[in-house]
Amino acid sequence: MKILIVEDNQRVAQFLVKGLGEAGYTVDHAGNGRDGMFLAVSESYDAIVMDRMLPGDVDGITLVASLRRDGCTKPILILSALGEVDDRILGLKSGGDDYLVKPFSLGELLARLDAILRRAQNQQQCSTLTVADLQMDLLAHKVSRAGKAVGLQPREFKLLEYLMRHAEQIVTRTMLLENVWDYHFDPQTNVVDVHISKLRQKIDADAETPLLKTIRNAGYMLTANA
Amino acid sequence: MPDCQYKKPRSLRLSASSIAASYVAISLVVLILFAAPILYAWNTIVEERSTERLGEDAERLSRVLNNHGPQALKTVIDAMIEAQQAGDEKFILLADSQLHTKEGNLAAWPAGIPDDAGTYQVSFSLAGREVDAVMVRIPLSNGDQLLVGRNEARFGTARALFWVGLVGAAGAALFFGLSGGMLIRAMLLAEVQGISRTAAAIVAGDLTRRLPTTGETNELDMLAQTVNRMLDQIEQLIRGVRNVSNAVAHDLRTPLMELRSRLEELTWSRPGAAEVFPAIESAVSDIDRIIAIFNALLRLAEIDNGLSRSGFVATDLTKIVEDAAEFYQPLAEVKGLRIRFSGTRENLAAADPLLLAQAVGNLIDNALKYAMYEVRVSVRHQGRANIAVIVCDDGPGIAEHEKEKVTQRFYRGDASRGTPGVGLGLSLVAAVAKLHGASLRLDDAHPGLAAQLVFQG
Numbered sequence: 001m002k003i004l005i006v007e008d009n010q011r012v013a014q015f016l017v018k019g020l021g022e023a024g025y026t027v028d029h030a031g032n033g034r035d036g037m038f039l040a041v042s043e044s045y046d047a048i049v050m051d052r053m054l055p056g057d058v059d060g061i062t063l064v065a066s067l068r069r070d071g072c073t074k075p076i077l078i079l080s081a082l083g084e085v086d087d088r089i090l091g092l093k094s095g096g097d098d099y100l101v102k103p104f105s106l107g108e109l110l111a112r113l114d115a116i117l118r119r120a121q122n123q124q125q126c127s128t129l130t131v132a133d134l135q136m137d138l139l140a141h142k143v144s145r146a147g148k149a150v151g152l153q154p155r156e157f158k159l160l161e162y163l164m165r166h167a168e169q170i171v172t173r174t175m176l177l178e179n180v181w182d183y184h185f186d187p188q189t190n191v192v193d194v195h196i197s198k199l200r201q202k203i204d205a206d207a208e209t210p211l212l213k214t215i216r217n218a219g220y221m222l223t224a225n226a
Numbered sequence: 227m228p229d230c231q232y233k234k235p236r237s238l239r240l241s242a243s244s245i246a247a248s249y250v251a252i253s254l255v256v257l258i259l260f261a262a263p264i265l266y267a268w269n270t271i272v273e274e275r276s277t278e279r280l281g282e283d284a285e286r287l288s289r290v291l292n293n294h295g296p297q298a299l300k301t302v303i304d305a306m307i308e309a310q311q312a313g314d315e316k317f318i319l320l321a322d323s324q325l326h327t328k329e330g331n332l333a334a335w336p337a338g339i340p341d342d343a344g345t346y347q348v349s350f351s352l353a354g355r356e357v358d359a360v361m362v363r364i365p366l367s368n369g370d371q372l373l374v375g376r377n378e379a380r381f382g383t384a385r386a387l388f389w390v391g392l393v394g395a396a397g398a399a400l401f402f403g404l405s406g407g408m409l410i411r412a413m414l415l416a417e418v419q420g421i422s423r424t425a426a427a428i429v430a431g432d433l434t435r436r437l438p439t440t441g442e443t444n445e446l447d448m449l450a451q452t453v454n455r456m457l458d459q460i461e462q463l464i465r466g467v468r469n470v471s472n473a474v475a476h477d478l479r480t481p482l483m484e485l486r487s488r489l490e491e492l493t494w495s496r497p498g499a500a501e502v503f504p505a506i507e508s509a510v511s512d513i514d515r516i517i518a519i520f521n522a523l524l525r526l527a528e529i530d531n532g533l534s535r536s537g538f539v540a541t542d543l544t545k546i547v548e549d550a551a552e553f554y555q556p557l558a559e560v561k562g563l564r565i566r567f568s569g570t571r572e573n574l575a576a577a578d579p580l581l582l583a584q585a586v587g588n589l590i591d592n593a594l595k596y597a598m599y600e601v602r603v604s605v606r607h608q609g610r611a612n613i614a615v616i617v618c619d620d621g622p623g624i625a626e627h628e629k630e631k632v633t634q635r636f637y638r639g640d641a642s643r644g645t646p647g648v649g650l651g652l653s654l655v656a657a658v659a660k661l662h663g664a665s666l667r668l669d670d671a672h673p674g675l676a677a678q679l680v681f682q683g
Contacts, residue, residue, distance in 0.1 A: 083521065083524065084524075084528050085528070085537055085580065086537075101521075103513075103517055105510075105514075155552060155553075181549070181553060182580075183553075183580070183583060183584070183587070184580055185525070185580070185583075185584045186518060186521065186522075187553075187584075187587055187591065188518065188522075188591070188651075189557065189591055190557075191553060191554060191556070191557045194556040194557045194559075194560050195553075195556050197556075198556045198559075217507075
């Protein structure tokens, strides 16, 4: 997987290049919007991670907007120190697939990058989701583990659906808050953890191999690989 | 404070006087507009009509002579003089062609009447006094001359009275207009000076000063009240900023100090990898804590400056509250508590659902920290049009003297020491409430705290 990073701050850029490199991505780096634009159109990248505020005449928003205008459909993740709701909305409207506010942890960035990369890969609609022997029927709203029905509350169903759609990926607490509850703020308590452990009791309690794993310092992962 | 001394604003002085002057001018014009038609009517109707009548009388007497002879004329003249009421308002004089008196109530033909027939204004002396009169002279068919006249003195009094009245009224308008104008100007200046002096004191740094108000409903008082409310707001904001900078200093410096000392210690002690990595990990979580405080502060600032109103939409309040209650339910269960929700379907025409969710979430989160057995969350109508979101716990409650303070940034009550949180929860709720024109009330639930978010309907 080849990723383009457009970031002017040397320290942050080095952190991203190194972090993404260690996560197994091939990384190119541009230090301003113009170079970023040039690289983005001349090379073939799987995704672009860019800073919103770039020096020079091409800032992040302009860059995303012009790439999208040129027909680029690659997933784009915008990084920004501007974290107000309106800033986020503008970032997403101009064509970003996700918007991450600085400062962030590498785990959060990797999880979100993974999520937008996979979203780009499998766009097809399906009516059932399967992870190992866990099955979800989206139409009938039914879940079963090893053939045995699991009773879930509507919100638990939504939570599990998100985890299953992102199976084998790390999903952070923030991602869950945003996508399952639509809460774009930090509740400052471990409520998400409690929801997860409740869900875990329902799907993993009787099973030999637990599917829902906690990834330390990052989040959770629903995985069939023990 | 020499530069803060009050100077009379020149333009105000001018404007107060010129307003008074123009009111006087307007009242004079009104007076003239009122008097002119009366004067005109007087002239045309009263004077001309009565002069006409003199002519008619003369014609009638002339016809008496023609139809009934000189004797009849004399009788009629005598009868008319007889019929005349007290005073000598009407003059009738029949004279021969040599102007020798034959009959009438004038002793002699008055001097100054031209030889021709016509209507004349004359002055003559009658019984030793000057008389102004209007006289109609006509020649009769037998060569005699007839004079019929009217004493003007009666009308003169009325006319004089009219002019005295008019001039008096104009004088009164002038006097009351000008003195009223001066009075208004003086009052206006006094009030404006009061406002200006207070404003100058505030500019000089005394934010506790307020404009004098009388509690009446005049315009200046209403203005003063509005300005005072604005000053309250400014004072509160400035105090808030001061509190925040103190609180930021305290709450950010403390973790920064911990972080710094942790890292600095590593640079000199140079421990082995087994110790370095846990130290770095706790440094990172220190930073995460600082970031959380930072984000909370920025969010508060964002809400406070009202920018978030751009996200206002029609909102299903009950659903938001119910979702928040549901969101915290598992946390309650872990703590051995429960959350009970009850509510009617309530909608808000314009609200920010995200912020409301966070505010209600904070209230529930807060309640869970202190509750003994359960937290009751409800949405219901209050009064005629208000909608209240009530989050009730059965914990220790908040002491009366702490209620004011708990919504202040970074304030942490005695009961909250040792519980997680950065002390921004309730101030965020208060800010969100303010943005929505709602009020946050903290009541006693006996036992516990009933936090109410009341939206004005």
